[in-house]
Amino acid sequence: MKFRISRSALTEAVASVSKAVSQKTTVPILTGIHLSVDEEGCWLMGSTSDLTIQVCIPTKQDDKNLVNMETMGSIVLPGRIFADIVRKLPGDDVEVTVDERWKTTLRSKQAQFELKGLDPEEYPHIPQLQEDRMFSLPAELLKSMIRQTGFAVSASEARGVLTGVLWTLSQGTLTFVATDSHRLSRKKAEVEAPKDLSVENVIVPGKSLSELAKILQDTDGWVDVVLSDNQIMVRADHLLFFSRILEGTYPDTNRVIPQGGKTDIVLATKELLQSVDRASLISRDGRDNVIKWTMKEEGTVQVHSAAQDVGSVLEEVTAKVTGEELSISFNAQYMLDALRTVDSDEIRILLTGTMTPFIIQPAEREDSLHLIVPIRTR
Amino acid sequence: MKFRISRSALTEAVASVSKAVSQKTTVPILTGIHLSVDEEGCWLMGSTSDLTIQVCIPTKQDDKNLVNMETMGSIVLPGRIFADIVRKLPGDDVEVTVDERWKTTLRSKQAQFELKGLDPEEYPHIPQLQEDRMFSLPAELLKSMIRQTGFAVSASEARGVLTGVLWTLSQGTLTFVATDSHRLSRKKAEVEAPKDLSVENVIVPGKSLSELAKILQDTDGWVDVVLSDNQIMVRADHLLFFSRILEGTYPDTNRVIPQGGKTDIVLATKELLQSVDRASLISRDGRDNVIKWTMKEEGTVQVHSAAQDVGSVLEEVTAKVTGEELSISFNAQYMLDALRTVDSDEIRILLTGTMTPFIIQPAEREDSLHLIVPIRTR
Incomplete structure (x- = not known):
């Protein structure tokens, strides 16, 4: 040679x-x-x-x-x-x-x-995949879908299928879902697929996807996705990427996503992100990293957190509040993770109660959704 | 308040x-x-x-x-x-x-x-220093003196005074010396000091100096240095820096620095640095990180290293060689550390034998000197 x-x-x-x-x-x-x-x-x-x-x-x-x-x-x-x-x-x-x-x-x-x-x-041989289950999408879109869901997988290897991102495809719509059972992220997009191609319960390890996003970093153009029973292949220019698919059945997450809401607030994404980031300086020293929001009818969200040995923080963020006044406590890190991936200047938050999961979405779109389970506080 | x-x-x-x-x-x-x-x-x-x-x-x-x-x-x-x-x-x-x-x-x-x-x-009170032992120098010069010597201090806390840089001042010349007993770095510079001010055996912890260099990063202009028995103070604009001085007597390093040499080589600093850097890819996997140089009369330095489980490297660097042909083996990391701080396009290397320490200096100046103790190889 x-x-x-x-x-x-x-x-x-x-x-x-x-x-x-x-x-x-x-x-x-x-x-x-x-x-x-x-x-x-x-x-x-x-x-x-x-x-x-x-x-x-x-x-x-x-x-x-x-x-x-x-x-x-x-x-x-x-x-x-x-x-x-x-x-x-x-x-x-x-x-x-x-x-x-x-x-x-x-x-x-x-x-x-x-x-x-x-x-x-x-050296192990490269997997040979049948190309009968295949669809295509722009590399940019695939990266953005990974970025908007991948962070929500469980970091604990013991959680099995929850360490992966669920891929489903139906009538040309590709959906990614990830959850660690405390929060959930979902992203939908149209892709180029045969009309009759339907994909269910394909669970791709979160770690594989974050590597894939890194490798595709400088790739634009389209990529092909080929599925087999235990492997997924992504093909870009001069590049083949294979990942194992996780065994097991992904839980049905549709039933945990609340429909409608008692309180609906719309806020500027960046301002909210900075306020949660500040509040988490206090909450990260306490148990569960808890911050508390109180929605006020007059059009503000009061952000509060306190940690016994450190101190406390209080601030108000301007918001369009529709519906009941309501307080909710949650893990600040989950909110930061979600807000950092939102690609919309304004976001909508939908709440149904102090103890029920709430939803974060771009204000004007429904293709992306984050859900956070609140924390019971005294 | x-x-x-x-x-x-x-x-x-x-x-x-x-x-x-x-x-x-x-x-x-x-x-x-x-x-x-x-x-x-x-x-x-x-x-x-x-x-x-x-x-x-x-x-x-x-x-x-x-x-x-x-x-x-x-x-x-x-x-x-x-x-x-x-x-x-x-x-x-x-x-x-x-x-x-x-x-x-x-x-x-x-x-x-x-x-x-x-x-x-x-909170502990700030030390009060008499300002009778004081000198001044440009911040840039102080940073460069730290950079050119600080890396050579011993990293092992057990080595006492060798974890510090020795400062001496005599007739307006400030000298920094650092050694871990395998290599030594020395840098001299003129400073603004009272004619009769003489400073001996002031040993400043290497860690303090690297913090000082970071703090002075954006400082130009001059700084004052004030010495007491157990503290050193550096004063810049709106900034005071105090460090403990190490107790003990620094060894006399003058006797280890060879005078004259059998072989004298002059090389391009950057080319040599890159060659040592490449050779260290092999040597770092072996014991002692050894690479070997062979000076050839025809005007080259042959760089060689081998590690049993990995492989070997061989390359030739152009040099002006004066004196005897000679081979020498040394720790590649020591050479990299020294070459990375050299602020001269060409360097001179002075050797007196295969088993005696050798000197690295800027080709045209003598204010800066690095010494490396060779390694005995089979």
């Missing part, structure tokens, strides 16, 4: 697949990056037990030669050090040579590295 | 003194910030057992009122939360009111915080 490759293209590709390379794992070969070269270009792959990322550096792009293949082949190289070396090599190109004992030589200008490679046959 | 103060000025001052406020300490009041107000302005102070930082916000600056004092007084407020609150308050001004039970109210626009303050009489 021997080829020359553009160092900047290799650096970028290595950085992408490195997101799926563990430093420590019970399967030593998974600390490596799988590299292969053929007429099409150079393929890099990283895998954890949950996800696999594959990137292709094409032989030619925009009339520039990126890869010059002399002999085909593949190799697994130690991930962390290979990434560091590629980033720090002095030249614009790297020459890669692998001998029959997997000894790999990297040459770039005056520098020459020799690395102990591993047999690529030992 | 009651006053109004510019929030931006207060935010900046709190950030400075916070560098001397511990989150955890055996003396609980030291987690607080000492605040006092009088006709001159508002004084803030933070202290650890090693250092004290005091900042003054003057009543008026550049025709702008920064502090409006109504009643004088002082208070100690919980450091971390006070800093966070000040930074996040909504208005341009903050009104501070303290009652007789140290309850402190902070008001800014629609927000109002109440904090439990502490009796300022319990």
Whole structure:
């Protein structure tokens, strides 16, 4: 195996697949990056037990030669050090040579590295997916759906399906739902899908999705999503992303979302966010991070929090209040998480009572919804 | 105690003194910030057992009122939360009111915080220094002297005086020396001092100096240095910095610095730094982080490192070599630390043998010197 490759293209590709390379794992070969070269270009792959990322550096792009293949082949190289070396090599190109004992030589200008490679046959094979269940959406939309729901998954591995985001697709509408049972986030969007394609109970690990969002960071254009029984694949330009799907049945969350409300308030998102952020300076030192809102008919929300050893905070935020006066206490962090992802200047909050879950939505739209379960206070 | 103060000025001052406020300490009041107000302005102070930082916000600056004092007084407020609150308050001004039970109210626009303050009489008093041993130098120079020596102090608290930087002053020349016994860094500079002022064996903790460098980050102009038996004070505009001086006698380091050399090489600093940085990718996985240089008469330095389980690196750097061909092995991290602080495009390296300490200096100057003790290799 021997080829020359553009160092900047290799650096970028290595950085992408490195997101799926563990430093420590019970399967030593998974600390490596799988590299292969053929007429099409150079393929890099990283895998954890949950996800696999594959990137292709094409032989030619925009009339520039990126890869010059002399002999085909593949190799697994130690991930962390290979990434560091590629980033720090002095030249614009790297020459890669692998001998029959997997000894790999990297040459770039005056520098020459020799690395102990591993047999690529030992590396897990990439999943083969049937492409009959497939839909497409803009990368920007997928990232925004992940951002607006992913934070609400349970951080505790013991919670099973709640560590994932539920994907459903029906009549061209894709819905993401995430909940840790104290709060819930839901986001809907139209996607390009076959009319009769219906997807239920696909639960994608929250961690996989946050990696996916990072990898797609600079990607615009459309991506394809392909589903199988136990894997999901996202395909972008020169990039394949595979994630395991969680086993189990996701709970029916529709029944916890209240319909209608006793009190309806509309506020400026940024002003509210800053006020909760300030109040949480006090509440974070207390138990449960509790702050209390009191909606006043005259058009304000009074924000209050107190922690025994620290002190207290009180402030008023202007709001359009419709309905009954009402007080509610909740975890400030849940509110911050939700408000930080809202992409609307004004938000609507719908309350049905002091002890029932309440809803946060963009003031003028219903495609996005956050629900928070209040906290009983003395 | 009651006053109004510019929030931006207060935010900046709190950030400075916070560098001397511990989150955890055996003396609980030291987690607080000492605040006092009088006709001159508002004084803030933070202290650890090693250092004290005091900042003054003057009543008026550049025709702008920064502090409006109504009643004088002082208070100690919980450091971390006070800093966070000040930074996040909504208005341009903050009104501070303290009652007789140290309850402190902070008001800014629609927000109002109440904090439990502490009796300022319990706070340690600021050291009073005689100003008879004093000299002055530009803040930029002081920062650069700290940067070029501070990294070489011992990180192990058990090493006593070697955790500090030795300051000596003689005939207007200030010298900093730091060593952990494996490497040494020395920097000299002319300062403005009384002709007869001589300073010996003043050892300032390396940690204090790195905090000082951070605090002086945006300071230009000159600073005064005042010395007492057990404290050093640095005075800049509206800022006082006090550090404890380490007890004990610093070893005589002059005898370890070789005079003359068998081999003398001159290289481009940046190119050498990058080459050592690359070689350390291999060496850092091995014991002692060893890389080996071989000086060749034809004008190159061959850089080599190998680690059993990883691989090896070999490269050649162009150099002007004078004297004998020679090989030397050393800790790559020590070389990186030294090269990163060199402020000269070319450096000179002076070697006297494979097993004797060698010197790194700017090619054209002798005010700065780094010494590294080589490692015996098989």
